[in-house]
Amino acid sequence: MPDPLSLARMRASRTVPMPMDQADLQALREAADAAGRRLIEVQAHNGRRHLMLGWPADVDPASALSAAGQEARTATPATLLPLAACLGCCSPNPQAPLYPGQLATERDVITALDRFTRGSVTLGPADEGGGGRWKRALRRLQAAGLLDRSGDGAIRLGPEIAAWGDAEARQLRDRHHDLPGVPGEGQ
Amino acid sequence: MPHDAEPLAADQPDRYREALSAFVAPVAYHADAVARDPEVIRVAEAVYEAFGDHGADGGLTRGELASLCSKSVNPALFESRFDLFVSMGLVHRYRDKAHQQRYTIDPAGVAALLVYPRLRDANGVEEIIMLLGRTRQDLAAGELSEDELAGRLTHARRALSIVTDYLLRLVHEHPWEDLIRERSQRRSADLLLDEATELITAASARFPGLADSGKRLVGEALRYVGAVREVCDRLLEQASARHDFSMLTPEQYLSAARRGDKDHLAAPLARTVFDPATLVVTPEQVIAAIEEFRPAPPRRRAPRPPDSHTAHDPAEAARQRAARRRATIEAQAELHLQGAGEVDLTSRIRGAGWPGAAAIVVETLAAHANPDIPLRVALSTALVIDPVGRVSHVTPIALSRVPRRPVPGEDSAAADKPAEVSRA
Numbered sequence: 001m002p003d004p005l006s007l008a009r010m011r012a013s014r015t016v017p018m019p020m021d022q023a024d025l026q027a028l029r030e031a032a033d034a035a036g037r038r039l040i041e042v043q044a045h046n047g048r049r050h051l052m053l054g055w056p057a058d059v060d061p062a063s064a065l066s067a068a069g070q071e072a073r074t075a076t077p078a079t080l081l082p083l084a085a086c087l088g089c090c091s092p093n094p095q096a097p098l099y100p101g102q103l104a105t106e107r108d109v110i111t112a113l114d115r116f117t118r119g120s121v122t123l124g125p126a127d128e129g130g131g132g133r134w135k136r137a138l139r140r141l142q143a144a145g146l147l148d149r150s151g152d153g154a155i156r157l158g159p160e161i162a163a164w165g166d167a168e169a170r171q172l173r174d175r176h177h178d179l180p181g182v183p184g185e186g187q
Numbered sequence: 188m189p190h191d192a193e194p195l196a197a198d199q200p201d202r203y204r205e206a207l208s209a210f211v212a213p214v215a216y217h218a219d220a221v222a223r224d225p226e227v228i229r230v231a232e233a234v235y236e237a238f239g240d241h242g243a244d245g246g247l248t249r250g251e252l253a254s255l256c257s258k259s260v261n262p263a264l265f266e267s268r269f270d271l272f273v274s275m276g277l278v279h280r281y282r283d284k285a286h287q288q289r290y291t292i293d294p295a296g297v298a299a300l301l302v303y304p305r306l307r308d309a310n311g312v313e314e315i316i317m318l319l320g321r322t323r324q325d326l327a328a329g330e331l332s333e334d335e336l337a338g339r340l341t342h343a344r345r346a347l348s349i350v351t352d353y354l355l356r357l358v359h360e361h362p363w364e365d366l367i368r369e370r371s372q373r374r375s376a377d378l379l380l381d382e383a384t385e386l387i388t389a390a391s392a393r394f395p396g397l398a399d400s401g402k403r404l405v406g407e408a409l410r411y412v413g414a415v416r417e418v419c420d421r422l423l424e425q426a427s428a429r430h431d432f433s434m435l436t437p438e439q440y441l442s443a444a445r446r447g448d449k450d451h452l453a454a455p456l457a458r459t460v461f462d463p464a465t466l467v468v469t470p471e472q473v474i475a476a477i478e479e480f481r482p483a484p485p486r487r488r489a490p491r492p493p494d495s496h497t498a499h500d501p502a503e504a505a506r507q508r509a510a511r512r513r514a515t516i517e518a519q520a521e522l523h524l525q526g527a528g529e530v531d532l533t534s535r536i537r538g539a540g541w542p543g544a545a546a547i548v549v550e551t552l553a554a555h556a557n558p559d560i561p562l563r564v565a566l567s568t569a570l571v572i573d574p575v576g577r578v579s580h581v582t583p584i585a586l587s588r589v590p591r592r593p594v595p596g597e598d599s600a601a602a603d604k605p606a607e608v609s610r611a
Contacts, residue, residue, distance in 0.1 A: 012460045062467045075468045080476035083468060117480065144466035164470060172470040178477050 002034050003027035010053050014145050015042060015159050018049040025051075036064070042162045045100045045148075054163045081180070082137040085112045086147055087172065088181030090157045094173050099162040104181075106153040110134050112181030206306040226260070228303065230268045233259045234278060235300050238292040246281035246289035272296075312375045312411075315346050319382040326389055333394045340390065340400045347379075347407040354414040363425040367433065369418050376415040383408040427455070516554045520562050520586060523551075529587035533571065536584065540577035551586055561591040 006028055010016045018041070019025045032039050032053065040054040055061045065072035075083070089104035089112055113134050138155070141147040145160040164172075176182060207228075208221045215221075237255035241247060247255070249269065256265045272278040277296040281289040305313050322339045325331045331339075357366055387401035425431065432440070443452065524530050532551060536544045555564040567583035 008460070011462065014463045065465065065467070070462075070465075073464075073466050075466055075472060077476045077480055079466070080468065080473055081480060084473045084477050087473065140464075140466070143464040144468075145463060146466065146468060160466075160468075168470045171474065175474050175477070178474070178481070180477075 002031035004031050004035075007031040007035060007037075007053070010051060015044075015050040015052045018051055040163055042159045043100065044159070045103075045156055050159065052159050052163065057165055078133065079137045079140055081117070082109065082113060082134050083141055083146060085109045085116065085180040086138075086141065086155060086157065087161075088112060088176075088179030090155065092182060094176035098164070098169055098172065099157050099159070101157045101161075104155045106135070106138065106149070106155055108181065109138070109155060116180035203306070207303065210303075210306055226264060227268060230256065230260050230265055231272070231277065231296070231300060233265070234272065235292060235297060242291060246291040248288050249290065252278075252290065311346065312350055312379060315343055315350070316375065316379050316382050318343050318346075319379070319386050323382070323386045323389060326386070326393060333397065336390055336394060337397055337400055340386075340397065340404050343383075344400075344404045344407045347404070347411050351407065351411040351414045354411070354418055358414065358417045358421055363421055366418050366422055369415075376412045380408050380412050513557060513559055516550055516557065517560055517562075519550050520554050520560070523547075523586055524588065529585060531583065531585050533581060533583040536581050537571070537573065537576055537578045544578045544581070548584065551584060554586075561589050563587050563589050 003024070006016070006024070010028070019028065028051065029039055036056070036059070038054050038056050040052045042050045042052050044050055055064060062072040062074065086104070086109055087098065087101075089108045090101035091098050092102070138147060138149060142149045142158070145158045147158045148156040172179075204221060204223070204225065208215075211220050233256040234252065236259075237247060237252055241251070241255060252269075253262060253265055256262075269278070273290070276293055278290050278292055281291050302314075318339065322331070322336065322343070326336060354369065357369060383405050387405050391398045391401050426433075435443075523532060523535065532547060536547050539547055551562075551564050554560045554562045563586070565585040565587065567585075569583055571581045571583060573579055573581075
């Protein structure tokens with residue numbers, strides 16, 4: 001029997017622990033199917049398995065959200081470049097899966113961004129310092145589940161990265177050497 | 188008090204009109220004492236404003252009043268109300284003379300216009316608070332006897348009892364939307380309790396026999412405060428359940444946003460579930476951002492191509508510089524020789540002074556050192572000392588010609604000729 005309440009809980013908290021009971025898991029799957037969504041299994045950094053709500057492969061999330069009357073926020077370059085640097089720093093091996101990747105530091109990411117842009121990229125008001133601008137972008141990425149940050153400046157990729165399909169992830173792997181933070185980037 | 192020209196409007200019952208009707212009921216002639224059109228009070232307010240701003244100097248004529256009121260009310264409505272105002276004494280002649288055409292407003296009418304707005308929200312509680320405050324001041328001034336004070340306390344208690352019962356009836360029997368207009372009672376309740384407590388404290392100290400009346404008044408005040416709390420609790424309950432934000436006025440929300448701390452502002456939404464922030468990002472967008480914002484690599488300038496136009500040959504240039512140098516030295520030597528085969532340069536060096544003497548010696552020795560120049564220098568071992576001459580010490584030097592060294596491909600006979608001949 002579908003379990004819409006658990007599905008709503010998953011939607012609000014982004015991830016939920018993998019149910020131990022197969023019947024509970026099946027109920028969640030049915031609820032996700034009924035809602036036009038799919039379940040994504042995510043193995044966190046600590047090895048624990050979680051479930052996350054995703055979109056079927058043939059559905060464009062932005063269009064689906066828009067059709068549902070929700071605002072589909074799209075990322076600006078000021079957010080995309082820091083995400084690229086996080087991907088480069090947290091996933092230095094192009095052969096390994098992007099998620100969960102490895103631990104990096106905020107300093108690594110900001111250094112990679114500064115080196116990548118060579119200070120020539122203007123993405124915000126002129127009075128904003130580069131470091132502050134990148135940190136604000138990291139906070140946005142964290143809020144969107146694309147990044148996990150701890151108080152001591154450690155950075156990991158967030159569970160939303162796991163929602164990317166294989167074909168999309170392959171695109172990124174093909175251009176892995178261009179990511180900021182990857183040794184020999186852009187060569 | 189009917190008025191023939193009154194533009195009555197058969198609108199639905201209005202709370203304000205109800206309050207006004209109840210207000211004038213004690214002195215009304217019949218049930219329609221209060222006009223149905225809510226706009227009529229605007230005429231009275233316009234008249235009041237006109238006299239307040241322009242009527243201080245001898246009042247206003249009807250025409251002046253109509254002109255001033257026409258800015259805010261319909262002139263026809265003004266005309267229909269003016270005679271009523273005159274007949275009821277709200278507006279009367281400035282001086283009681285038959286020919287007097289100027290009018291002024293009666294202060295009692297002004298008091299009424301100040302009271303009416305309070306009926307919109309306060310339901311008479313403001314009047315009770317004022318009664319308590321005025322009684323406390325009169326008591327402090329020693330202007331009240333015990334009987335007068337007892338009468339006022341009883342008057343206030345009765346009024347309070349009626350207002351409290353009204354509120355409790357609203358809470359228990361009316362839809363919650365009817366309670367919204369009572370939301371401002373909370374502030375009145377606090378003020379009322381403070382006034383009642385202060386008055387009873389002062390009254391009991393002055394007239395101990397009124398302690399019982401005081402207790403009953405305070406008890407009624409507490410009952411009123413309890414009723415107001417019930418109103419607020421029911422409003423909060425309904426507003427929370429329905430997520431209805433109309434309970435507070437927009438200005439109250441603005442004040443809360445500016446002055447409230449984060450925890451208090453978050454409290455109403457503590458049990459509200461939100462979607463987490465969503466940001467639609469695809470790897471394709473990430474790659475596009477990299478390509479768009481990566482600065483171009485620094486350009487390395489290609490080596491400059493050889494200048495084909497000038498055909499510059501540094502070796503040939505060096506050879507030409509050496510040939511020019513040799514020709515210069517030979518020319519200098521020929522000047523010394525003057526066509527002779529040998530010449531003693533000692534006297535010339537002594538006569539040249541410095542630095543000319545040094546130049547002659549250097550050039551001559553350079554000619555000797557160059558094998559391509561057919562000249563030799565012979566240095567004497569003597570030393571000529573001339574303390575008063577231009578050159579104090581000089582070694583005698585002789586310059587002489589030698590046969591030119593044969594050049595490959597050149598006729599040997601020609602090469603054996605003296606240098607001057609060969610140059611010629």
